[in-house]
Amino acid sequence: MKIFISADMEGISGIVSMEQIDPGARDYERARRMMTREVNTVVEAALEYGATEIVVNDSHDNMDNILIEELNPKAALISGSPKPLSMMQGIDESFDAVFFVGYHARAGTAQAVVDHTYAFRVISAKINGKPMSEAGLNGRLAGYFGVPVAFLSGDQNAVACAKQELNNPVGVVVKEAVGRNAAMIHPFDVVKERLRAGMAEAMKNIKTFEPTVEKGSVELEVSLSISGMADMALLIPGTIKKDGRTVIYTAKDYMDAYRVFRAMLVLTSGIR
Ligand SMILES: [Zn+2]
Structure with missing residues (x-):
């Protein structure tokens, strides 16, 4: 079973602001370790439940955040930018499912850590009249190749966006946002258990997820x-x-x- 992971940073559990995740920011090196740790948790759970091939696409900012020296050796990493398909570089019809880690809500969402859609200058991006978060936009690209989104982690509103925009992926709330730059966060042991429970649910039901497909123009x-x-x-x-x-x-x-x-x-x- 071949799985594709797109990992962003705003929805990683310990993150509440750009002060942590802008390359060069005060806490950036720490944030990279937190991101890599969450990706590893998802990779390891996927392997436990039968994944045989895992591609991780680094999807935040310059897209070279994940620390390869700490990544589980069973995963391959697409690192760097620009990439034509950006947060979804590497996706094609050979994958069985897509997993979104560290995702965030669409631009304009309240109680959502660093809500935006691809760039802060995008006020909204609509597909056939429906406002989309990055999960909705990226999930439809997976859908173009017939691949379903099985899982998304982030704050409660990142999960809400994904549930509205995609065909019911498993959603794991790793932190509860109270504003754009504030959230109730938890020690990693707690986050790890939440991620593992969500991954167990997603992997056990992996054959049941439906791709989100936009037909026609x-x-x-x-x-x-x-x-x-x-x-x-x-x-x-x-x-x-x-x-x-x-x-x-x-x-x-x-x-x-x-x-x-x-x-x-x-x-x-x-x-x-
Ligand atoms: Zn990002």
Whole structure:
């Protein structure tokens, strides 16, 4: 059984702010160890329940956060950036299931640690009219390849987003957010037990999860924080303006929509 893990950092149990997870931040080295430890817990549980091949894609910021020297040797790591498929680089139809570790809620969610959607400049990203978190966007890319999302860990609202946007993955709440930069956090022994219980449930039922598939053409609607960013997104042929900061692209399929979203992020970076 082959599994794909996409690991972000905002939803790791000990993390409450960017002060910990910006490369170079005061607590960054500690945060990397916490992230690697949570990924290892998920890897080890997957192996216990029959996984034979595990690919971990580092999905936060520069995407070189996970410490390879501490990663379980049964897992292979995709490290670094940029990657065309970003948080989902490496996914294809050969995988049996996808697991999201350390994920966070979509932009604009209250009581959610560092809520955002891919970039702080994205106010919302909608697929066929529905607002998406990174779990929803990435889970649909897995769905494009016929692969279901079986598991997500993060705060309570990261889990809520995933339950709304995907076909009912197992959700593990590793911390209870009380604001954007505050949460009830727990010693790792407690977190580890929660992750292991969630992984047991996901792995025992691994054949029952359904991929989240967008059939036919897909409407991508993106609102950006500054009008000049929308102007740059409009450079993509076929993109139309909805209002000063919102653009719409109608894609032939979900892969096309995701690629255009990625291109919009590249085109709009650095505009102030
Ligand atoms: Zn992140």
